[in-house]
Amino acid sequence: MRTSLAGLTLASPVLVASGCGGTGPELAAFGPLSAYGTFTTRSITLDPRPGAAGPRLAESPSGLVHATGLPNPGIDGFLATELPWLVQSGAKVVVSVVGRSLGELAELARRLGRTPGVAAVEINLATPDPVSNGVLELREPQHLGGAVAAVARELPRGVPVLAKLRADPVRVVESARIVAEAGAGAVVVGGALPAALPDGRPAGLSGPAIAPLALRCVREVALALREADTEVDVVGCGGVHTGGDVRAFLDAGAVAVAVGSALFHDPTTAARLAAELTDIPADTAGGTPADHLGGEER
Amino acid sequence: MKAHVRAEVLASKRIGAYQHLTLVAPGVGERFRPGSFAAVSVGPAGERARLARRPFWIHQVRPLGGYAATVQLVVEPRGEGSRWLASRQRGDRVEMTGPLGRPFALPKEPVPVLLVGEGVSAAPLFPLAERLRERDCPVSLVLGADDEAHLLSALEARRTARAITVVTHDGSVGARGRIPDVVAEALRRSDAAVVYAAGRAATLAAVAQAAEDHGAWSQVAVEEPSDQPWACCTGLCQGCALPVVGEHGAPREVRACLDGPVLRGDRVRWADL
Numbered sequence: 001m002r003t004s005l006a007g008l009t010l011a012s013p014v015l016v017a018s019g020c021g022g023t024g025p026e027l028a029a030f031g032p033l034s035a036y037g038t039f040t041t042r043s044i045t046l047d048p049r050p051g052a053a054g055p056r057l058a059e060s061p062s063g064l065v066h067a068t069g070l071p072n073p074g075i076d077g078f079l080a081t082e083l084p085w086l087v088q089s090g091a092k093v094v095v096s097v098v099g100r101s102l103g104e105l106a107e108l109a110r111r112l113g114r115t116p117g118v119a120a121v122e123i124n125l126a127t128p129d130p131v132s133n134g135v136l137e138l139r140e141p142q143h144l145g146g147a148v149a150a151v152a153r154e155l156p157r158g159v160p161v162l163a164k165l166r167a168d169p170v171r172v173v174e175s176a177r178i179v180a181e182a183g184a185g186a187v188v189v190g191g192a193l194p195a196a197l198p199d200g201r202p203a204g205l206s207g208p209a210i211a212p213l214a215l216r217c218v219r220e221v222a223l224a225l226r227e228a229d230t231e232v233d234v235v236g237c238g239g240v241h242t243g244g245d246v247r248a249f250l251d252a253g254a255v256a257v258a259v260g261s262a263l264f265h266d267p268t269t270a271a272r273l274a275a276e277l278t279d280i281p282a283d284t285a286g287g288t289p290a291d292h293l294g295g296e297e298r
Numbered sequence: 299m300k301a302h303v304r305a306e307v308l309a310s311k312r313i314g315a316y317q318h319l320t321l322v323a324p325g326v327g328e329r330f331r332p333g334s335f336a337a338v339s340v341g342p343a344g345e346r347a348r349l350a351r352r353p354f355w356i357h358q359v360r361p362l363g364g365y366a367a368t369v370q371l372v373v374e375p376r377g378e379g380s381r382w383l384a385s386r387q388r389g390d391r392v393e394m395t396g397p398l399g400r401p402f403a404l405p406k407e408p409v410p411v412l413l414v415g416e417g418v419s420a421a422p423l424f425p426l427a428e429r430l431r432e433r434d435c436p437v438s439l440v441l442g443a444d445d446e447a448h449l450l451s452a453l454e455a456r457r458t459a460r461a462i463t464v465v466t467h468d469g470s471v472g473a474r475g476r477i478p479d480v481v482a483e484a485l486r487r488s489d490a491a492v493v494y495a496a497g498r499a500a501t502l503a504a505v506a507q508a509a510e511d512h513g514a515w516s517q518v519a520v521e522e523p524s525d526q527p528w529a530c531c532t533g534l535c536q537g538c539a540l541p542v543v544g545e546h547g548a549p550r551e552v553r554a555c556l557d558g559p560v561l562r563g564d565r566v567r568w569a570d571l
């Protein structure tokens with residue numbers, strides 16, 4: 001089932017969340033990447049990063065606590081060794097970026113905006129541990145707007161900016177309004193929640209444990225953006241595992257959902273959820289994606 | 299392609315300290331090569347209470363009960379996940395993915411080889427011994443464990459190995475001691491050109507060093523990092539970072555589940571684990 005996101009036409013409203021689909025081939029071992037609305041890369045930085053030392057993960061009830069330290073080959077390595085494969089695979093590629101400064105973000109956007117095959121750029125404004133990851137700490141919603149504007153300015157028409165926000169119920173609505181004004185084509189709500197590993201190091205919490213919180217944030221953001229009469233779309237992200245979860249996010253006003261850590265548990269999750277929606281012929285579809293999540297779960 | 303399936307338990311048998319599970323897992327057994335593993339979900343299919351998957355070596359692949367390629371796992375009940383898996387009964391369903399990881403590389407020539415396995419980690423060496431035997435490689439085997447109950451059956455290996463050394467910590471069977479005490483001698487006697495090892499990190503480090511001293515290649519099947527989950531086991535989550543020596547001697551991290559779990563012993567930075 002097709003959907004539209006920030007002016008892009010997507011094959012499905014089911015997306016692969018940043019950092020949860022590997023570099024591409026790992027997920028493609030279980031089915032073609034073209035089946036997903038987008039394949040969003042892990043967050044790419046200007047310089048290569050080896051990732052964090054020590055235990056990177058811990059399990060928590062219905063959740064996963066993680067501090068991977070953004071391992072990535074840097075923009076040059078990514079463009080040379082990972083992007084070509086992704087484009088070839090037929091995936092709709094969204095490149096997630098994160099930086100130490102607005103200047104770095106702008107530089108990343110400049111490089112990506114010139115590269116064919118990049119459908120959109122997602123700014124990761126939701127890093128749960130910016131300080132230990134050495135990325136720009138954006139405490140105030142106004143700072144988020146500055147980051148979005150810095151990236152949007154560098155991208156050609158037709159390559160939208162997606163702003164990924166923390167599912168922080170206190171600030172997410174204000175943040176969404178500000179990034180919308182700054183030129184975001186869509187907001188992704190949300191990233192991993194700030195948490196700690198058992199040894200106390202800062203980390204993110206993902207998984208079904210955070211779904212109810214993400215849902216609350218998605219609903220409030222969707223309402224606020226509608227009231228503000230913007231064209232900015234909302235992507236729901238956080239703990240999506242089942243068709244019921246997809247329906248809940250779409251009902252809350254999201255045009256698409258991103259599947260993250262569920263892929264770790266079952267790498268076919270997103271493909272299955274996408275297929276549930278694809279079974280409805282596009283021309284008879286109409287209505288919102290939520291109307292078409294049928295099956296016994298309905 | 300790798301398969302993600304709801305496998306059915308066909309048989310479960312207790313041998314010593316371990317539970318041997320035979321599963322019907324379409325697509326997993328067919329593509330198996332020694333050294334590859336399966337990732338198991340803990341809990342009823344569809345339940346998402348425990349997100350991290352548990353990796354288990356594929357021990358044997360055999361035709362059984364009308365199925366062409368059933369998969370056998372050897373489970374040592376330790377924590378919650380392995381206990382749950384070990385208590386599955388015939389007919390139960392288990393969500394699993396496989397075969398995963400980089401398997402053992404086989405020598406092109408029929409050279410003598412030494413296989414060294416410790417405790418339950420020795421599981422992938424048994425099908426490897428069969429493959430090596432088929433290639434006319436003379437196979438010697440060192441099996442070690444804490445005690446007899448934790449020793450994977452040496453009887454099974456009698457058919458494939460020409461020499462077997464058994465060593466237990468408490469001396470309940472074989473010589474009393476640890477694998478590192480006997481491996482140099484086993485290398486000398488077998489004159490192995492390749493050593494294949496599976497076990498705890500400290501054991502693998504000692505075996506890799508002994509192989510290097512002897513002038514042999516080593517291939518080690520690692521279960522590191524072992525102080526945290528390998529959450530996805532499929533290369534997606536970047537969790538199982540393993541310190542290695544890259545090309546030109548530069549230190550780097552690889553994903554143990556994808557670039558391993560079998561690696562060259564001289565490539566692993568054992569001191570940094």
Ligand SMILES: Cc1cc2nc3c(=O)[nH]c(=O)nc-3n(C[C@H](O)[C@H](O)[C@H](O)COP(=O)(O)OP(=O)(O)OC[C@H]3O[C@@H](n4cnc5c(N)ncnc54)[C@H](O)[C@@H]3O)c2cc1C
Binds near residue numbers: 350372380528
């Ligand atoms: C490649 C590979 C192959 C393996 N093959 C086998 C096999 O064939 N047979 C077998 O019995 N076992 C095998 N294991 C071990 C097995 O996967 C489990 O780790 C083991 O059974 C313990 O899991 P559990 O759920 O019972 O324990 P739990 O204690 O419930 O483990 C919970 C999770 O935390 C992880 N963990 C372990 N220690 C720590 C720690 N100190 N701190 C934080 N987290 C920790 C575990 O890996 C697991 O993911 C293998 C491991 C690897 C990496």
Ligand SMILES: Cc1cc2nc3c(=O)[nH]c(=O)nc-3n(C[C@H](O)[C@H](O)[C@H](O)COP(=O)(O)O)c2cc1C
Binds near residue numbers: 164192258261262535
């Ligand atoms: C191991 C791991 C790595 C992640 N890496 C990134 C990343 O690089 N960039 C990013 O924006 N989000 C990253 N995320 C966050 C996810 O994209 C997602 O927003 C979050 O996990 C919540 O969704 P989920 O509950 O479906 O996993 C990561 C999540 C996990 C679990």
